[in-house]
Amino acid sequence: MTDTPTIHFKEQALALLPAGANFDACLTCGLCSSGCPASGIENMDPRKFIRMAMLGMDRELSTTPWVWCCTQCKRCQHVCPMSIDISQLVFLARSNWPRELKPAGIVRSCELIQATDSTSAMGLPPEDFVFVVADVLEEVRSSQPAFAHLQAPMDKKGAHFFVNQNSREPMNEPDEMVPLWKIFDLVGADWTYSSKGWAAENFCMFAGDETAWYEVIKKRVAAVEELGCRVWLNTECGHSYYTMWQAISRFGLEVSFELESLISYYARWIREGLLPVNSDWNRDGIKFTVQDPCMIVRKAYGESIAEDMRFVVRTLVGEENFIDMQPNRSANYCCGGGGGFLQAGMTDHRRTYGKRKFDQIAATGAAYVLTPCHNCHSQMEDIGHHYGGSYGVVHFWSLICLSLGILGENERTYLGPDLLALLA
Amino acid sequence: MSATARDHWCDLAVIGSGIAGFAASIFATNRQIATAQVGNTGAIAYTTGYLDLLGSLYADPNPLVNPWQGLAHLRQEEPHHPLSRLPVELIRQAFNEFTTFVTNAGIGYTPPGDENITALTPVGTGKQTLCLPTTMAAGPLALAARRAAVIVDFKGLKGFSGRQVVANLRHCWPELCSARLTFPGMARGEIYPEVMARALEVAGTRRELADQLRQAAAGAGCVGLPAVLGMHHPDRVHQELEELSGLTIFEIPTMPPSVPGIRLREMFEQLFPQRGLTLIPQQKVDRLSFTDDGPLLELADNYGPVTIRAKAVLLATGRFLSGGLVADRNRISESLLQLPVSQPAERAEWYRQQYTDRRGHPIHRAGIEVDDSCRPVDRNGRVVDPRLFAAGVILAHQDWIRGRCGAGIAIATAFRAVAAAEQLLRR
Numbered sequence: 020m021t022d023t024p025t026i027h028f029k030e031q032a033l034a035l036l037p038a039g040a041n042f043d044a045c046l047t048c049g050l051c052s053s054g055c056p057a058s059g060i061e062n063m064d065p066r067k068f069i070r071m072a073m074l075g076m077d078r079e080l081s082t083t084p085w086v087w088c089c090t091q092c093k094r095c096q097h098v099c100p101m102s103i104d105i106s107q108l109v110f111l112a113r114s115n116w117p118r119e120l121k122p123a124g125i126v127r128s129c130e131l132i133q134a135t136d137s138t139s140a141m142g143l144p145p146e147d148f149v150f151v152v153a154d155v156l157e158e159v160r161s162s163q164p165a166f167a168h169l170q171a172p173m174d175k176k177g178a179h180f181f182v183n184q185n186s187r188e189p190m191n192e193p194d195e196m197v198p199l200w201k202i203f204d205l206v207g208a209d210w211t212y213s214s215k216g217w218a219a220e221n222f223c224m225f226a227g228d229e230t231a232w233y234e235v236i237k238k239r240v241a242a243v244e245e246l247g248c249r250v251w252l253n254t255e256c257g258h259s260y261y262t263m264w265q266a267i268s269r270f271g272l273e274v275s276f277e278l279e280s281l282i283s284y285y286a287r288w289i290r291e292g293l294l295p296v297n298s299d300w301n302r303d304g305i306k307f308t309v310q311d312p313c314m315i316v317r318k319a320y321g322e323s324i325a326e327d328m329r330f331v332v333r334t335l336v337g338e339e340n341f342i343d344m345q346p347n348r349s350a351n352y353c354c355g356g357g358g359g360f361l362q363a364g365m366t367d368h369r370r371t372y373g374k375r376k377f378d379q380i381a382a383t384g385a386a387y388v389l390t391p392c393h394n395c396h397s398q399m400e401d402i403g404h405h406y407g408g409s410y411g412v413v414h415f416w417s418l419i420c421l422s423l424g425i426l427g428e429n430e431r432t433y434l435g436p437d438l439l440a441l442l443a
Numbered sequence: 444m445s446a447t448a449r450d451h452w453c454d455l456a457v458i459g460s461g462i463a464g465f466a467a468s469i470f471a472t473n474r475q476i477a478t479a480q481v482g483n484t485g486a487i488a489y490t491t492g493y494l495d496l497l498g499s500l501y502a503d504p505n506p507l508v509n510p511w512q513g514l515a516h517l518r519q520e521e522p523h524h525p526l527s528r529l530p531v532e533l534i535r536q537a538f539n540e541f542t543t544f545v546t547n548a549g550i551g552y553t554p555p556g557d558e559n560i561t562a563l564t565p566v567g568t569g570k571q572t573l574c575l576p577t578t579m580a581a582g583p584l585a586l587a588a589r590r591a592a593v594i595v596d597f598k599g600l601k602g603f604s605g606r607q608v609v610a611n612l613r614h615c616w617p618e619l620c621s622a623r624l625t626f627p628g629m630a631r632g633e634i635y636p637e638v639m640a641r642a643l644e645v646a647g648t649r650r651e652l653a654d655q656l657r658q659a660a661a662g663a664g665c666v667g668l669p670a671v672l673g674m675h676h677p678d679r680v681h682q683e684l685e686e687l688s689g690l691t692i693f694e695i696p697t698m699p700p701s702v703p704g705i706r707l708r709e710m711f712e713q714l715f716p717q718r719g720l721t722l723i724p725q726q727k728v729d730r731l732s733f734t735d736d737g738p739l740l741e742l743a744d745n746y747g748p749v750t751i752r753a754k755a756v757l758l759a760t761g762r763f764l765s766g767g768l769v770a771d772r773n774r775i776s777e778s779l780l781q782l783p784v785s786q787p788a789e790r791a792e793w794y795r796q797q798y799t800d801r802r803g804h805p806i807h808r809a810g811i812e813v814d815d816s817c818r819p820v821d822r823n824g825r826v827v828d829p830r831l832f833a834a835g836v837i838l839a840h841q842d843w844i845r846g847r848c849g850a851g852i853a854i855a856t857a858f859r860a861v862a863a864a865e866q867l868l869r870r
């Protein structure tokens with residue numbers, strides 16, 4: 020039986036943290052714990068974690084399964100008067116767990132990502148991806164006359180945008196790729212998929228496997244460079260952006276392209292008039308809220324992308340039909356699907372964590388949550404069912420195409436009866 | 444490439460997001476001054492929610508009934524106190540504008556009256572304050588009327604005990620008793636006021652709690668609760684619970700971190716950007732310098748460097764807890780500009796022999812010196828820079844804890860500083 024080595028947390032913390040952010044500075048004020056949805060799970064919370072580190076309770080911390088329940092969302096750091104970042108210690112602890120003891124689901128996802136050139140956590144090989152895309156494209160061209168000309172370029176050298184794709188679509192619901200293709204078509208984007216490094220998800224960081232994380236990112240970077248694209252466009256997936264963006268600075272990678280988020284482009288295309296969406300369709304005043312994924316808002320772009328997202332939503336559903344969750348933007352709660360929680364197999368804990376999100380959504384009274392992140396999407400659906408909520412979760416691309424009147428019949432998986440009725 | 448610099452321009456840059464910083468932003472945006480604000484978590488996240496003007500004159504052990512008259516005494520006893528240097532009318536105006544703003548923004552406050560209110564502390568002692576959240580207003584009334592009431596606490600909630608509150612008040616409030624409830628959906632482990640408050644934003648939680656409260660009241664008609672009645676719509680939550688339960692309900696502040704302060708902070712973070720203010724939440728300014736073009740603020744968030752160029756800047760960075768002042772072994776200094784800090788000559792004089800000495804400890808009166816326009820001055824009394832203003836408890840010659848005047852100093856000096864900055868900007 021493998022044993023977990025013991026980390027000397029206090030020592031490691033000193034090496035890890037930037038000047039002025041040492042754990043000694045902790046006031047034990049408890050703001051972190053009070054604002055952390057993982058508090059209480061496995062009898063642990065962020066303040067306790069720090070106190071135990073200061074007291075040298077390294078054995079307990081090295082082995083507590085709580086490190087797989089902290090989603091590394093960094094909300095604790097956000098509210099801490101001393102900017103203390105517990106997620107770094109959690110990453111350290113995760114890395115330290117022997118592979119056999121780590122939650123198998125996260126480890127397996129990371130292995131699959133490394134197994135093919137696709138870097139897909141579902142193990143979908145390049146040729147299958149190419150096939151699915153071609154197949155779906157063919158189907159759309161023949162069944163939707165308005166899109167007989169639709170393109171889904173593959174490995175197109177010199178395209179402006181290198182577009183990534185969460186494996187869930189080509190694997191389980193391929194028709195969900197189509198709305199995005201239509202949007203690209205409408206705005207005249209010069210884009211391409213790649214047969215290599217196309218997948219968005221990256222569980223190696225969550226597995227605490229730094230080497231694997233680096234290898235995956237290297238593959239993805241090489242794929243973009245090979246096609247000579249100017250912009251790596253991250254689609255509706257949160258952690259794919261963060262793992263790439265962080266890795267580039269963490270591992271000192273030189274890249275010749277920009278990293279951008281699709282959300283900012285939605286906003287830009289609407290402002291420029293290229294995406295002529297409006298809320299006229301929402302004649303029944305269906306209410307929407309929006310989930311800020313930690314990975315692109317609090318942990319990366321901050322308020323600017325949160326504003327872009329709200330601009331898009333307001334335009335799409337109507338100012339009066341948008342209700343913000345509280346708290347929101349950089350102060351938003353993690354949904355509880357992040358950090359590999361959805362893959363970790365700790366269902367009860369994950370739902371306990373998600374209760375906070377459920378309450379936030381329930382308090383808005385909204386019929387739908389929009390979110391540009393697949394993990395948030397799955398988790399919010401799950402906790403909705405679990406806690407008896409009545410809301411639905413939709414992608415931006417669905418609603419954009421709905422507003423434009425171009426959402427095909429097979430592209431409506433996430434629409435509830437009220438939205439479907441509008442299309443009837 | 445993985446970090447993009449962002450530059451902002453404004454007329455007034457406010458550094459700090461405590462009561463002084465937020466008050467300054469209210470006053471500035473009300474006066475159509477283009478404002479930017481940066482600040483991290485500070486004392487506001489721990490505050491009770493009470494807005495004290497002046498609760499005690501340190502020469503007098505009795506609670507101060509009339510703070511406005513108290514100001515006149517203060518002026519004689521402590522002429523350098525920041526509140527002594529401001530006209531009473533200005534202080535009243537500042538409180539009015541502040542409480543009107545927050546009330547309109549959805550967190551109701553009682554307007555400043557002529558006398559102090561004896562409000563309840565988390566442990567059930569009384570304290571003098573000028574304004575309180577409307578969710579707390581029924582408490583002091585029930586106390587004054589000695590109305591039969593039940594103080595409710597919750598299983599798993601640390602730092603608030605109904606029995607303790609009752610034990611401290613029983614001698615003067617005979618018909619007071621306590622009850623312990625299980626908060627809906629939170630039967631196990633430690634629970635936090637912040638989490639309870641957010642849960643009460645959900646209608647189903649309110650209904651369940653109202654049922655429990657009705658039973659716990661056992662005919663008393665009046666119930667006191669820890670401050671957990673909602674985070675974003677406290678007045679609505681409060682009113683609905685009263686309607687559902689048929690009881691008079693009031694909140695009592697809890698130990699930090701406490702809901703009333705988080706309410707204020709999150710409300711400001713929502714509202715200010717809507718009013719056109721550039722808000723950079725939960726960040727600290729790393730460097731403040733004065734160029735020919737004006738003050739320059741430099742900081743970095745997760746995404747990379749941020750600069751703010753302003754025409755005037757207001758320093759509202761608080762004391763030790765918030766980081767405006769820092770102390771090493773021997774000296775106290777101001778953290779951003781190394782402004783001169785008036786302080787005891789030696790470390791040995793920081794504290795008096797007795798912790799409970801009525802006169803307080805000299806270290807608490809350390810701070811920066813300003814002129815009558817709230818502009819920091821150097822050791823010779825010369826203005827450091829005409830574009831620099833300061834407000835809040837970073838100012839010298841006050842001991843806000845002893846004087847029960849924390850919010851008073853913050854709101855009133857912010858008002859004065861913004862007025863002075865406005866004059867400069869309009870020139």
Ligand SMILES: Cc1cc2nc3c(=O)[nH]c(=O)nc-3n(C[C@H](O)[C@H](O)[C@H](O)COP(=O)(O)OP(=O)(O)OC[C@H]3O[C@@H](n4cnc5c(N)ncnc54)[C@H](O)[C@@H]3O)c2cc1C
Nearest residue numbers: 459460461462463483485495728760761765835836849850
């Ligand atoms: C436990 C507790 C209970 C309290 N109870 C009451 C009460 O009952 N009644 C009452 O009237 N008052 C109370 N107060 C006091 C009140 O909350 C404030 O301390 C007081 O009003 C002073 O406000 P301030 O804005 O001057 O300073 P602070 O509230 O200390 O704010 C300073 C701000 O400056 C920020 N800052 C510091 N350095 C930088 C930098 N480099 N860049 C950007 N930002 C920076 C900090 O992050 C903080 O946001 C209480 C305080 C505490 C701690």
Ligand code: SF4
Nearest residue numbers: 045046048049051099
């Ligand atoms: S919020 Fe920061 S200072 Fe407060 S207990 Fe947590 S880590 Fe310590």
Ligand code: SF4
Nearest residue numbers: 055089090092093095
């Ligand atoms: S990173 Fe998120 S989940 Fe982890 S301790 Fe901090 S707030 Fe909690």
